[in-house]
Amino acid sequence: GAVVSQHPSWVICKSGTSVKIECRSLDFQATTMFWYRQFPKQSLMLMATSNEGSKATYEQGVEKDKFLINHASLTLSTLTVTSAHPEDSSFYICSGGGYGSNEQFFGPGTRLTVL
Amino acid sequence: GNSVTQMEGPVTLSEEAFLTINCTYTATGYPSLFWYVQYPGEGLQLLLKATKADDKGSNKGFEATYRKETTSFHLEKGSVQVSDSAVYFCALSRSTDSWGKLQFGAGTQVVVTP
Numbered sequence: 001g002a003v004v005s006q007h008p009s010w011v012i013c014k015s016g017t018s019v020k021i022e023c024r025s026l027d028f029q030a031t032t033m034f035w036y037r038q039f040p041k042q043s044l045m046l047m048a049t050s051n052e053g054s055k056a057t058y059e060q061g062v063e064k065d066k067f068l069i070n071h072a073s074l075t076l077s078t079l080t081v082t083s084a085h086p087e088d089s090s091f092y093i094c095s096g097g098g099y100g101s102n103e104q105f106f107g108p109g110t111r112l113t114v115l
Numbered sequence: 116g117n118s119v120t121q122m123e124g125p126v127t128l129s130e131e132a133f134l135t136i137n138c139t140y141t142a143t144g145y146p147s148l149f150w151y152v153q154y155p156g157e158g159l160q161l162l163l164k165a166t167k168a169d170d171k172g173s174n175k176g177f178e179a180t181y182r183k184e185t186t187s188f189h190l191e192k193g194s195v196q197v198s199d200s201a202v203y204f205c206a207l208s209r210s211t212d213s214w215g216k217l218q219f220g221a222g223t224q225v226v227v228t229p
Contacts, residue, residue, distance in 0.1 A: 004158075032215060034216065041224070042222070043221045043222050044159075044219045046216070093159070095215065096215070103215070105161075108158040
């Protein structure tokens, strides 16, 4: 199957700093990518839909000014957690798929810990 | 709205036992249905899928049949192995949503002991 990478795989930061997470589709082009958040032993919660060349679409209850998404190319989407706080600590996962396909390929996730 | 309901875990089994994980859904229209698996420390992987009623998805000995009359997509495997220990997620995708937008169930942890 297609490969999606995420970088970094884990990050620890101080409260108040910003952290950028990259999501790349390595062998396919993704006009749309999705960002999820997963709490320990819980399901994935969709945060936003990242659209190449346009603004992201955020799910209800997700602060767009806190979780900045940029999808500058067909193979790269970034999620920036701004002014991070301990409650933002979580596992962030992205996914992408080919155009017109509802099959998604998931990145390995990024563990964010905010001290 | 749309929702996916899975049986709660953890499910603990002995090797070679039969595994069933129940999944039911609520959705308008005709969603596509998926099972994803997350092995410890890894990302989600597609296990199998079905795109229309009565379709059966199968992979690695796992099977699930899209039952529209009961709005279910139960996952089964006849003889599990220790390597099947993972968290299994049922998910749906509606054709009216963005391509690839998935609604996940809560996940079911499966532990297979030797």
